Amino acid sequence: xxxxxxxxxxxxxxxxxxxxxxxxxxxxxxxWQEQPPSNGVPRNAWGRQSRRRSRWHRPYTFLLVVLDLxxxxxxxxxxxxxxxxxxxxxxxxxFLDGTELFxxxxxxxxxxxxxxxxxxxxxxxxxxxxxxxxxxxxxxRTSVTVVAAVSLLAFxxxxxxxxxxxxxxxxxxxxxxxxxxxxxxxxxxxxxRRTGHGAHRMVxxxxxxxxxxxxxxxxxxxxxxxxxxxxxLTDGFSAARGIETPVPVYAGRDVxxxxxxxxxxxxAVCGSASAEPGELRRLAWQLEGTGVDLVVAPQLTDIAGPxxxxxxxxxxxxxxVEEPTLSGPGWLVKNLMDRVAxxxxxxxxxxxLAFIALGIRLSDPGPVFFRQTRVGHDGRTFRVWKFRxxxxxxxxxxxTLAELNETDGMLFKMKQDPRIFSFGSKxxxxxxxxxxxxxxxxxxxxxxxxxxxxxxxxxxxxxxxRRRLLVRPxxxxxxQVSGRSELSWDEAVRLDLYYVDNWSLTYxxxxxxxxxxxxxxxxxxx
Numbered sequence: 407x408x409x410x411x412x413x414x415x416x417x418x419x420x421x422x423x424x425x426x427x428x429x430x431x432x433x434x435x436x437x438w439q440e441q442p443p444s445n446g447v448p449r450n451a452w453g454r455q456s457r458r459r460s461r462w463h464r465p466y467t468f469l470l471v472v473l474d475l476x477x478x479x480x481x482x483x484x485x486x487x488x489x490x491x492x493x494x495x496x497x498x499x500x501f502l503d504g505t506e507l508f509x510x511x512x513x514x515x516x517x518x519x520x521x522x523x524x525x526x527x528x529x530x531x532x533x534x535x536x537x538x539x540x541x542x543x544x545x546x547r548t549s550v551t552v553v554a555a556v557s558l559l560a561f562x563x564x565x566x567x568x569x570x571x572x573x574x575x576x577x578x579x580x581x582x583x584x585x586x587x588x589x590x591x592x593x594x595x596x597x598x599r600r601t602g603h604g605a606h607r608m609v610x611x612x613x614x615x616x617x618x619x620x621x622x623x624x625x626x627x628x629x630x631x632x633x634x635x636x637x638x639l640t641d642g643f644s645a646a647r648g649i650e651t652p653v654p655v656y657a658g659r660d661v662x663x664x665x666x667x668x669x670x671x672x673x674a675v676c677g678s679a680s681a682e683p684g685e686l687r688r689l690a691w692q693l694e695g696t697g698v699d700l701v702v703a704p705q706l707t708d709i710a711g712p713x714x715x716x717x718x719x720x721x722x723x724x725x726x727v728e729e730p731t732l733s734g735p736g737w738l739v740k741n742l743m744d745r746v747a748x749x750x751x752x753x754x755x756x757x758x759l760a761f762i763a764l765g766i767r768l769s770d771p772g773p774v775f776f777r778q779t780r781v782g783h784d785g786r787t788f789r790v791w792k793f794r795x796x797x798x799x800x801x802x803x804x805x806t807l808a809e810l811n812e813t814d815g816m817l818f819k820m821k822q823d824p825r826i827f828s829f830g831s832k833x834x835x836x837x838x839x840x841x842x843x844x845x846x847x848x849x850x851x852x853x854x855x856x857x858x859x860x861x862x863x864x865x866x867x868x869x870x871x872r873r874r875l876l877v878r879p880x881x882x883x884x885x886q887v888s889g890r891s892e893l894s895w896d897e898a899v900r901l902d903l904y905y906v907d908n909w910s911l912t913y914x915x916x917x918x919x920x921x922x923x924x925x926x927x928x929x930x931x932x
Contacts, residue, residue: 462594462604463532469590470535474524477582478517485574486512512575519555520579523548536594536604537630539912542584549580595629605631606699609665611638612676614649620676620703621652636668661689665698672699713908732876736911744854748847755841762793762838769829772798775842780859783878787862788851791842795830796823837925843881855914856880857902874902877909887920 527544528534534541553576560572597603608624610617617637624632639657656664665673673693675686686702693700704725713728731737752759763774776794779787797803803825826834833839846852852859859879884901885893893901905913 462597463535466535466590466594466604467530467532470530470587471521473586473590474521474583475517477586478520478579479513480582481575481579482512482516484578485571488574489568489571516552516556516575520548520552523551523555524583527551536591536598537627539916541587545583545587546580549576549583552576552579594631598631599628602633605633606672607668607670608632608634608672608674608701609636609638609661609668609670610634610653610674610676610703611640611661612703613641613678614639614651614655616677616703618651620674623703624674632672634674635670636664638664662692662696662698671697672701674701674703676703730876730907730909732906732909740853740911740914741850744847745850747854748844752844752848758838759841762833762841765829766794769827770794770797779862780879781862781875782851782859783875785872785875788846790852790859791845793830793833793839793842795827795833795839796825797827800825840881847881851878853878853880854882855905855917856883857905858883858885858898870903871899874899874906876906882917882921884917887917887924 524530524545527548529541529544529548534544553572556572594604598605610620612620614637617639621634621637624630624634634653636653637651637655638659638661639655643655643657654668661673665671673689675689690700713730714725717724717726766774773794776792776796777789778792780790782788830839843852847854856877856879857874884905885898888901889897
């Protein structure tokens with residue numbers, strides 16, 4: 407017998423009233439409502455309880471609506487101002503030859519229509535908000551739909567509508583909407599990291615190794631807003647005996663009553679627990695109308711969404727995992743972008759490179775550049791270009807400092823390395839010592855984005871590590887935007903392999919954008 411529970415919204419607090427009392431049990435940030443048990447039969451559409459929405463979602467959605475409305479109105483104002491400036495006092499450019507009518511369509515009809523299309527395209531769906539690129543893809547799709555609709559309407563009514571006006575409105579609105587949503591997302595991420603608001607509390611159901619693997623995955627990114635608060639073991643307490651766990655462990659409990667007790671709003675079924683015939687379906691039935699989300703975490707980690715597709719066959723949802731895309735038009739564009747950007751970059755920053763070279767020569771006599779053999783694409787070796795930041799005898803002194811190494815794995819790192827001269831430490835803090843690697847990018851030995859190049863004198867790269875050699879190493883990558891020298895060797899390898907398995911041109915552009923902020927913050931650089 408399972409106990410059914412009521413609607414719940416996200417909270418990080420314990421109940422403020424006794425949970426044994428009848429009626430609603432109120433929490434600091436959510437409320438349980440007793441509901442009749444669900445038997446899996448569809449409820450009457452008129453009497454169906456509205457689905458619970460996390461309270462963070464309502465104000466956040468309202469904020470997005472306001473920002474989107476202001477963005478579309480602002481885009482119309484920008485287009486109107488530009489056209490007036492171009493046409494002067496002659497306002498014959500206004501479609502339908504009427505200023506008042508133009509203003510009505512530009513500042514009322516178009517913004518409201520844009521909001522409706524944003525809503526129908528799911529840009530306010532909480533599943534896509536706060537993380538990932540799907541939200542922005544839907545915003546772009548909406549903008550294309552608006553342009554097509556306006557163009558079709560103008561053609562059907564033979565309206566005298568300037569094509570420049572349409573282009574200005576669409577581009578401006580898209581830019582303003584995306585910018586507003588990026589800012590709103592950053593605010594949400596800060597709130598999740600610092601206060602826990604806007605997060606979902608999860609109960610992990612499965613064996614202990616499976617649950618701990620999911621725990622590690624979801625807690626890597628606090629911005630995702632997923633907070634595991636309990637583990638419910640499917641194989642009994644004996645499996646967890648003597649093992650320290652980050653959250654309380656339960657076994658032999660009714661899952662729904664446990665969710666109510668710990669104040670969770672999400673059940674995550676991990677790994678093999680989702681394979682029990684009929685159990686997952688019956689659990690989904692019992693959650694109907696309760697407001698508790700059900701997610702399934704299969705034993706498939708570090709594989710991004712574009713490679714995973716669900717293809718139902720006779721009611722059996724098969725999870726298809728596609729091969730990584732390491733060839734094709736996108737890969738050619740990446741190579742072309744690397745070469746062009748490297749060439750232009752070297753030309754533009756050549757005065758900066760000359761200034762740095764002078765600073766190095768004045769700081770310590772010796773060569774300006776440091777050349778070291780690294781392992782590249784398909785195991786081929788090359789010599790990487792870097793500005794020298796250490797004294798000329800640094801390699802000889804390395805052996806005496808080996809026991810002071812502050813990292814594991816194949817790299818040697820010290821936060822206070824005595825071999826680095828003063829000007830060199832400034833170059834490392836700003837990552838400017840790596841600018842000469844543009845030469846390696848121009849020669850096709852490296853890429854702008856990719857796994858970090860590792861020394862070639864540490865032996866062969868075997869096992870999982872060797873897989874990172876399927877692509878060219880990069881000047882920046884996931885390791886750089888995720889902590890750099892602060893990462894352990896295992897975490898750095900995991901990030902490199904994740905990049906290889908989930909590469910896309912959009913992903914590269916995202917990493918390049920994140921690199922700018924990481925370099926400015928000097929995160930993990932020493």
